[in-house]
Amino acid sequence: MKQPxxxxxxxxxxxxxxxxxxxxxxxxxxxDTKWYGIDGRRVLVLENSQKFKKNMKxxxxxxxxxxxxxxxxxxxxxxxxxxxxxxxxxxxxxVRQNPFQCYISFIVSSNSNIPSIKSRLQNLCKMFGSKxxxxxxxxxxxxxxxxxxxxxxxxxxxxxxGYRAKxxxxxxxSILNGKIDFDSLKKMDYQTAKKELIKxxxxxxxxxxxxxxxxxxxLEAFPLDRWMLRIxxxxxxxxxxxxxxxxxxxxxxxxxxxxxxxxxxYAGYAQQFLFKMERELYKKxxx
DNA sequence: ACCTGACCTCGTCT
DNA sequence: AAGACGAGGTCAG
Numbered sequence: 219m220k221q222p223x224x225x226x227x228x229x230x231x232x233x234x235x236x237x238x239x240x241x242x243x244x245x246x247x248x249x250d251t252k253w254y255g256i257d258g259r260r261v262l263v264l265e266n267s268q269k270f271k272k273n274m275k276x277x278x279x280x281x282x283x284x285x286x287x288x289x290x291x292x293x294x295x296x297x298x299x300x301x302x303x304x305x306x307x308x309x310x311x312x313v314r315q316n317p318f319q320c321y322i323s324f325i326v327s328s329n330s331n332i333p334s335i336k337s338r339l340q341n342l343c344k345m346f347g348s349k350x351x352x353x354x355x356x357x358x359x360x361x362x363x364x365x366x367x368x369x370x371x372x373x374x375x376x377x378x379x380g381y382r383a384k385x386x387x388x389x390x391x392s393i394l395n396g397k398i399d400f401d402s403l404k405k406m407d408y409q410t411a412k413k414e415l416i417k418x419x420x421x422x423x424x425x426x427x428x429x430x431x432x433x434x435x436x437l438e439a440f441p442l443d444r445w446m447l448r449i450x451x452x453x454x455x456x457x458x459x460x461x462x463x464x465x466x467x468x469x470x471x472x473x474x475x476x477x478x479x480x481x482x483x484y485a486g487y488a489q490q491f492l493f494k495m496e497r498e499l500y501k502k503x504x505x
Numbered sequence: 506a507c508c509t510g511a512c513c514t515c516g517t518c519t
Numbered sequence: 520a521a522g523a524c525g526a527g528g529t530c531a532g
Contacts, residue, residue: 241527328528334515335527380513385529422529443527464528466507493527503516509532518524 232281233309234264239504240494242313242432244323244336245343245360246505254352256343258316259359261352282314290484294491297481299453303491306498312490313432317400318393319360320433324425325385325418333503334378341377342366342386366390385420392418400434408436416467423470431486440477440485442470449496450477 234253238246245256255262262277270278278284295301304310315323322342327335339360346361346369366374367390374383392398398418403411411434415426424441431439440446442465450473451460457480458473465473481488497504 324527327526329512329526330514330528331516331526333517333526337515375513378514380515381511381529382513420529424528428527441527445527463508468506497527511531512529514526516524516526519520519522 231309232268232283232311233307234266234268236307236310236494237281237313240310240490241332241497241504242490243315244332244339244505245319249355252353254355254357256319256357256360258319259348259362260316261350261357261359263352280313280315282312285311287311290487293482293484294488297488299495300481300488300491303495307491307494310491310494312437312487314435315433316360317403317429317433318363321389321393321398321400321429322360322366322386324428324432325389325420326379326382327428328382328420328422328425331503332505336505338378338382342374342379345373345377363390363393367394382420385418388419389421403430404434408438411436412439423465423467427474431489437484437486438478440474440481440489442473442477445493445496446489449492454480 238253238255243255247254251266253262253264255264257280260276262280264277268277270281270283291304294304323335323339326338326342330338340358343358343360346365347358350357350359366386369387371383371387374386377383379386389398398414403414406414408430411430412423412426415421415429416423421429424443427439427441430436431441447460447465450458458476460473461469478485
């Protein structure tokens, strides 16, 4: 039996450039050689060739260092295209985000491109978040649920959210009144947690999957956005039937079921590699 | 139940 | 330089 690789020693294979530039996170910027990122009320700071020390609990958690990536990637490599994508971006990883920030980020993402999403989130932080100085630089932390729940829709709109402003306010209220509780959602199975999320105004199948995958421990979540549909159509026309029409909730679920059957329990990881590969191919902007 | 159009705004392209 | 276009979807009719 092969000795398991120590998680702390294998993690420096993580490539922060690739991981941050993969559409999972929006509030990161590179200054000189360091990445600075907002995650809830924290500012994460990382160097390119960062090695994780035991006391970096928060960073270890964020970058999912304790996932057994050897095992996961071995399983993913059963699929040829995912295998190629892993070969191209071996240091790409999923991250584990602050749930509230992730929730709002993807509500705000609907029908938008990444530069717009980033701009809106930055504006929300500036208007509703508190300031923190790190390395002599000023950062604005992500607002708390109460900050956005108590804000006026008009003020939220000033951040460039358009019709999404109402959704951000009501979704934040759902946190305050307990209709959405992230710790409970983490404990539920994928399907049950997803049903709860979709009850929230502004959250559909795709956004729910992003929240589940990037912040609520559901690695079988596989966000089916226009890119992923294009990818499935392009490389997997033998495996999946993709119609050109927009998916209804039911057809979405059906396709997701087939996708998990094909890619396995770590389908979410597969999605991240495929998404990264295809968007790089078209030179799409990340941040 | 499924299908279609409308939707705010902004970065990018011409 | 101004105008059109489309973007990691969702909701209502």
